[in-house]
Amino acid sequence: MLCLLPFVLVDRAAFRRRVVxxxxxxxxxxxxxxxxxxxxxxxxxxxxxxxxxxxxFFARIGRQSFxxxxxxxxxxxxxxxxxxxxxxxxxxxxRNGENRPWGLWLLTYGMYGSVGLLALEAMQFLPVARAxxxxxxxxxxxxxxxxxxTDPDTRLALGAVLLLAAIDxxxxxxxxxxxxxxxxxxxVRRADRRYDVVQMDATIGG
Numbered sequence: 001m002l003c004l005l006p007f008v009l010v011d012r013a014a015f016r017r018r019v020v021x022x023x024x025x026x027x028x029x030x031x032x033x034x035x036x037x038x039x040x041x042x043x044x045x046x047x048x049x050x051x052x053x054x055x056x057f058f059a060r061i062g063r064q065s066f067x068x069x070x071x072x073x074x075x076x077x078x079x080x081x082x083x084x085x086x087x088x089x090x091x092x093x094x095r096n097g098e099n100r101p102w103g104l105w106l107l108t109y110g111m112y113g114s115v116g117l118l119a120l121e122a123m124q125f126l127p128v129a130r131a132x133x134x135x136x137x138x139x140x141x142x143x144x145x146x147x148x149x150t151d152p153d154t155r156l157a158l159g160a161v162l163l164l165a166a167i168d169x170x171x172x173x174x175x176x177x178x179x180x181x182x183x184x185x186x187x188v189r190r191a192d193r194r195y196d197v198v199q200m201d202a203t204i205g206g
Contacts, residue, residue, distance in 0.1 A: 004160045008153070016132050016156065023163050024125045030170055031105050031117065037077045041070050069102040069171045076101045080110035087113035104169035124166040127186035128159040158182050 007019045033039075044051040045067065058066045076094045080087075080101075087093070093110040094100050101107055109117045131152075165179055 001164060004163055007163070008156050008160050013132070020125070020128055020132050020159075020163070023167065024121070027105075027121060027125075027166055027170065031109075031121075034073060034077060034103075034106070035081065035109070037074075037081070041067070041074055066171070072099050073101045073103050073106050073171075075099075076106065076110065080106060083113055085113045085115065087111045087116055100173075102173055103171055104173045104175065107173055120169075121166070123183055124162055124169075127183050128162050131155040131159045131186050155186060158186060162186075 004019075007016055010016065041051075045055045046052070055067045079094060079096060082088075087110055089111065091111055092100075094107075101110065105117060105120065108120045112119070162179065162182065165175060169175065
């Protein structure tokens with residue numbers, strides 16, 4: 001959350017766009033690295049000193065589950081890769097393992113394959129890109145509530161929440177349902193009421 005504060009507080013649009021691109025690449029690179037299954041994180045902790053020190057640090061601050069969740073995902077990557085395009089179509093595709101994967105991205109990949117994973121990431125990042133690159137203007141005749149909803153700062157703050165959720169889903173499988181409503185609302189452009197009234201009058205007059 002602290003890392004995303006500049007995204008909301010800094011006024012420079014170019015900086016905000018770089019943040020969105022960097023975080024999107026971070027999430028995709030993380031997923032790609034895990035799906036490549038070339039390097040075992042467990043092996044790194046056991047054999048590489050810096051990795052062992054990082055794991056010890058997380059254990060010291062009470063975050064032992066961090067490495068444990070990574071290890072759980074690592075157990076199931078090979079099963080998920082058996083059907084890489086459309087997935088298995090089964091919600092419990094991991095059943096041959098001890099525990100389920102913890103990352104929403106891997107659960108999605110195992111069930112829906114690459115198509116599902118790209119859809120998930122697009123659902124999370126496209127509304128943020130929409131708010132960052134194409135902010136809505138506020139029509140002249142709006143209520144205070146309407147202006148609050150269309151305020152660029154409000155949309156950027158909501159975008160920061162979606163970015164947090166995308167990062168959190170790398171190691172957690174849940175998505176708060178109100179976020180889905182936010183995603184839908186941020187993905188569309190607000191219609192000008194005056195235009196709708198004119199169109200209605202023209203229709204009735206005709």
